[in-house]
Amino acid sequence: xxxxxARRRYSLARLVSELQRQVDRKDLRAAIHLAQMPIQSRxxxxxxxxxxxxxxxxxRRRYTVAASGxxxxxxxxxxxxxxxxxxxxxxxxxxxxxxxxxxxxxxVLDLEAGRLTAADKTCLAAARQIAGLDPGTAVIALxxxxxxxxxxxxxxxxxxxxxxxxxxGRFAVEAAxxxxxxxxxxxxxxxxxxxxxxxxxRSLAAELGVTPAIGAHDIGSNYCVTRCQSGESDAVHxxxxxxxxxxxxxxxxxxxxxxAAPFQSGxxxxxxxxxxxxxxxxxxxxxxxxxxxxxxxxxxGGGVRDWQLFNDLAVALxxxxxxxxxxxxxxxxxxxxxxxxxxxxxxxxxxxALGLSGAVQHxxxxxxxxxxxxxxxxxAAPIIKRADTSYIADADEVMSxxxxxxxxxx
Amino acid sequence: xxxxxxxxxxxxxGVNPANCRGRRSSVDxxxxxxxxRFGEQNDGxxxxxxxxxxxxxxxxxxxxxxxxxxxxxILAPEPGVEPAATAAAHLSEAEYDLVLAGSAARDGxxxxxxxxxxxxxxxxxxxxxxxxxxxxxxxxxxxxxxxxGVRQKFEVRGRSLMTVSPLAPAARLPSFVLAREGxxxxxxxxxxxxxxxxxxxxxxxxxxxxxxxxxxxATFDPNASAEDRLKAVTALKGGAGKLHDAMEPELIAxxxxxxxxxxxxxxx
Numbered sequence: 001x002x003x004x005x006a007r008r009r010y011s012l013a014r015l016v017s018e019l020q021r022q023v024d025r026k027d028l029r030a031a032i033h034l035a036q037m038p039i040q041s042r043x044x045x046x047x048x049x050x051x052x053x054x055x056x057x058x059x060r061r062r063y064t065v066a067a068s069g070x071x072x073x074x075x076x077x078x079x080x081x082x083x084x085x086x087x088x089x090x091x092x093x094x095x096x097x098x099x100x101x102x103x104x105x106x107x108v109l110d111l112e113a114g115r116l117t118a119a120d121k122t123c124l125a126a127a128r129q130i131a132g133l134d135p136g137t138a139v140i141a142l143x144x145x146x147x148x149x150x151x152x153x154x155x156x157x158x159x160x161x162x163x164x165x166x167x168x169g170r171f172a173v174e175a176a177x178x179x180x181x182x183x184x185x186x187x188x189x190x191x192x193x194x195x196x197x198x199x200x201x202r203s204l205a206a207e208l209g210v211t212p213a214i215g216a217h218d219i220g221s222n223y224c225v226t227r228c229q230s231g232e233s234d235a236v237h238x239x240x241x242x243x244x245x246x247x248x249x250x251x252x253x254x255x256x257x258x259x260a261a262p263f264q265s266g267x268x269x270x271x272x273x274x275x276x277x278x279x280x281x282x283x284x285x286x287x288x289x290x291x292x293x294x295x296x297x298x299x300x301g302g303g304v305r306d307w308q309l310f311n312d313l314a315v316a317l318x319x320x321x322x323x324x325x326x327x328x329x330x331x332x333x334x335x336x337x338x339x340x341x342x343x344x345x346x347x348x349x350x351x352x353a354l355g356l357s358g359a360v361q362h363x364x365x366x367x368x369x370x371x372x373x374x375x376x377x378x379x380a381a382p383i384i385k386r387a388d389t390s391y392i393a394d395a396d397e398v399m400s401x402x403x404x405x406x407x408x409x410x
Numbered sequence: 411x412x413x414x415x416x417x418x419x420x421x422x423x424g425v426n427p428a429n430c431r432g433r434r435s436s437v438d439x440x441x442x443x444x445x446x447r448f449g450e451q452n453d454g455x456x457x458x459x460x461x462x463x464x465x466x467x468x469x470x471x472x473x474x475x476x477x478x479x480x481x482x483x484i485l486a487p488e489p490g491v492e493p494a495a496t497a498a499a500h501l502s503e504a505e506y507d508l509v510l511a512g513s514a515a516r517d518g519x520x521x522x523x524x525x526x527x528x529x530x531x532x533x534x535x536x537x538x539x540x541x542x543x544x545x546x547x548x549x550x551x552x553x554x555x556x557x558x559g560v561r562q563k564f565e566v567r568g569r570s571l572m573t574v575s576p577l578a579p580a581a582r583l584p585s586f587v588l589a590r591e592g593x594x595x596x597x598x599x600x601x602x603x604x605x606x607x608x609x610x611x612x613x614x615x616x617x618x619x620x621x622x623x624x625x626x627x628a629t630f631d632p633n634a635s636a637e638d639r640l641k642a643v644t645a646l647k648g649g650a651g652k653l654h655d656a657m658e659p660e661l662i663a664x665x666x667x668x669x670x671x672x673x674x675x676x677x678x
Binding site (some may be wrong): 032113114194195196198201203205206207211212214217218225226228232233234236237238248253254255256263267275276277278279280281282283284288289290292293294295296315319334348349352369371373375379384385387388389390391392393394395397398401402404405406 | 464521527551559567601620674
């Protein structure tokens with residue numbers, strides 16, 4: 001057998017075809033040598049020189065022969081069917097079931113109009129992370145109204161307790177949660193990382209006499225870690241945990257589903273004596289709301305020429321005005337209306353971008369917006385990639401048309 | 411409620427995130443700002459401030475004095491007793507009508523729980539995230555920051571503790587002269603009988619040197635596919651990206667307005 005054959009590297013498939021070739025050539029010595037070569041597993045070969053197992057980069061690839069006769073790599077060969085059939089109906093997810101749970105992880109959700117917010121999803125994922133797939137531990141989602149999407153988000157059980165999310169001390173929320181921890185084995189109380197969630201977490205922690213973990217970034221089954229003192233040290237919380245999870249640091253639950261069966265803990269909220277009297281919400285004019293808080297932002301860019309029209313539209317829509325750096329530099333909008341890296345960041349529910357190209361600095365400022373609608377003449381602008389729905393049109397024309405339809409609806 | 415007379419602001423030392431040195435905490439300064447403004451608008455009001463802890467960082471505390479506070483009391487907690495219990499004993503003794511504090515003086519897990527411990531000891535209701543404080547016709551009104559720019563109004567009919575939101579008006583800058591001339595008063599909680607002996611020091615979490623924080627790129631599920639992991643990384647970025655080109659402006663306007671209505675952000 002020639003040295004060149006010995007030095008060549010073989011995967012199983014290539015080894016078989018090479019063997020066939022040598023047998024056809026009636027070179028039995030070479031064929032026997034080949035047949036004795038150790039093949040540990042598919043996709044690997046043993047280096048003849050060092051006898052070490054090496055990965056064969058060619059092993060898993062499939063070739064097709066193009067019309068020209070040259071081999072073409074089949075890029076879809078290794079991918080699952082799901083990826084190849086984009087938009088195909090998804091198969092039902094496997095359901096994790098919990099029967100007679102002994103330990104509990106309580107997730108208290110904020111909800112917005114019966115829907116889970118991003119913070120709620122993070123909260124449930126954190127609770128899931130603590131409970132794991134332990135058949136004896138259940139994640140109970142507590143909220144003050146019915147919610148959709150609980151099985152996908154990771155809840156084993158749910159319970160609706162009216163008045164749970166009142167933040168004015170009208171109900172003894174902490175006392176109720178405390179009694180929950182006495183009547184059953186609770187491993188953790190997880191809250192959404194919002195102002196309200198943090199409030200309840202702190203006040204429950206004070207009630208239970210534990211230290212809360214606000215904004216935990218590393219959560220395991222029996223510990224969680226928070227960052228302290230401006231990043232110098234970490235605090236590791238153990239035992240009964242009261243925590244909120246930092247967004248983006250908890251692995252999301254994707255390919256599994258959970259029971260989300262109704263649960264009866266028997267806890268009810270008693271109206272508490274409070275010296276605070278709720279007089280109801282106060283809505284300030286949309287344009288007075290700070291950009292960080294505004295629910296609906298109308299943002300103009302360099303593509304807007306008629307600023308009077310822009311301002312009129314903002315009033316008609318009851319939207320908070322904002323602009324790109326270019327616009328604020330030009331003086332069309334005050335500096336405190338600038339969105340982006342050197343301005344403010346928005347976490348609006350709806351962000352309507354008109355004539356705005358979407359520079360990276362600007363896109364940083366709208367990272368947390370829920371729905372972005374964009375109108376721009378340039379289909380290659382970065383905002384088009386970020387937007388949920390984009391329209392290729394002139395901003396001024398669309399604005400005047402919107403204003404006309406708002407003022408005189410047909 | 412009768413005309414409000416006495417407010418106490420709980421002040422802590424914050425951390426400058428750039429160099430980790432002590433400075434006034436921005437949200438505690440905002441709490442003090444609310445109290446000072448209230449004091450300026452209402453003649454009968456008296457504003458006191460209390461720092462609980464060892465006065466290790468006098469310079470940062472003087473920043474608060476520089477905002478126009480005449481004097482700042484420093485209360486060193488009794489050894490072996492929960493600091494919140496000491497503070498509660500001191501505050502009950504002085505009979506304050508309102509205790510104010512910033513929502514969290516510094517970042518980190520346990521920050522912001524101290525006012526709640528004090529409130530529990532004093533059995534006061536807590537109103538979180540306050541942005542405005544005013545008195546009209548002898549009634550104290552507070553506004554609380556809610557989601558999406560909404561302010562919830564509250565009438566305060568008795569003693570309470572409020573935490574101030576970072577959305578409250580910005581704090582005034584400290585003046586050097588006022589900071590130098592203000593006095594730091596060391597106070598002792600003499601009346602030990604009023605300290606609840608059952609309030610032991612809380613078990614604090616274990617501290618360790620900071621490890622790098624890693625954004626989660628994995629998924630929870632053990633059998634997640636590569637596609638799932640890709641989704642997990644890109645899930646929060648948004649932008650499914652429906653693109654409509656060559657559409658009439660009239661139709662675009664109708665569609666946008668319909669979408670805004672469906673999302674419930676525009677008036678009908």
